[in-house]
Amino acid sequence: MPTIPTSEPTLIDAGNTAKWLKSLPEYPASAGWVLSYELVNAAQRIAFSSTPSTDDHLVNVSAATTGSWVPGSYDWRALATLGAEIYTVGKGRIEIAPAFGAAVDARSQARRTLQAIEATLEGRASSATAEYQIAGRALKYIPIPELLMLRDRFRRDVKAQDDAAAVAAGLGARGRIFVRFGS
Structure with a gap:
């Protein structure tokens, strides 16, 4: 079984499973906090949430789900939510690469x-x-x-x-x- 990363990736291949385990001591999943992500670019918005893994937040996006994502660069933010409370707990940039074998123009x-x-x-x-x-x-x-x-x-x-x-x-x-x- 592969080791689960503990931080957000900078690259996700469309059609592959995206998985990481995020520890947020101030927002433990065991206390009801939910970690969700938004990926946004000019063409698309992608949203997904984690599931509790004791105090941590397990992000596990299926290959079938990422297979429908449009390749490109996205800005992302991570939100910790408990009821009406929402806090941004992370930001970054991520690249969604085309699925292997997809009909794309790979020329430079x-x-x-x-x-x-x-x-x-x-x-x-x-x-x-x-x-x-x-x-x-x-x-x-x-x-x-x-x-x-x-x-x-x-x-x-x-x-x-x-x-x-x-x-x-x-x-x-x-x-x-x-x-x-x-x-």
């Missing part, structure tokens, strides 16, 4: 931008139009030399990310050849 911002720039360049390769005007409204495209500079910048960013991932996986950075000369 740099990789998405690079691919968008390359698609734009490919589409513009067959068009000589730099700007046009219809009914008094004008549209002007980013000049191709500027797109090429942006593409090169994002290529470097993506390569740096790929190199960092390769080093983290123990593979070493691509494109580097190390030579040692000895006698």
Whole structure:
């Protein structure tokens, strides 16, 4: 049986059980205090409560419940409640990660931008139009030399990310050849 953490996590994977045991000596569960949590971001509000575990508060959110949570960053607060008394006993930030295997775009911002720039360049390769005007409204495209500079910048960013991932996986950075000369 895994050890139950005693503090709030900073990351919860959607579709996994979220469990921790919170000790609040000033607000013991045995005296009737209930610990509840609110997670809020611009798109969603998530609320759940603990159950008593002697004096402590056991938070145990099922995998089925977290599986419905929308991935993203949330601000959270913990509330201790007894009747009409409510006290904030904790605050923080938590990340809800997508469930493994969920259909999400896991590309980095740099990789998405690079691919968008390359698609734009490919589409513009067959068009000589730099700007046009219809009914008094004008549209002007980013000049191709500027797109090429942006593409090169994002290529470097993506390569740096790929190199960092390769080093983290123990593979070493691509494109580097190390030579040692000895006698």
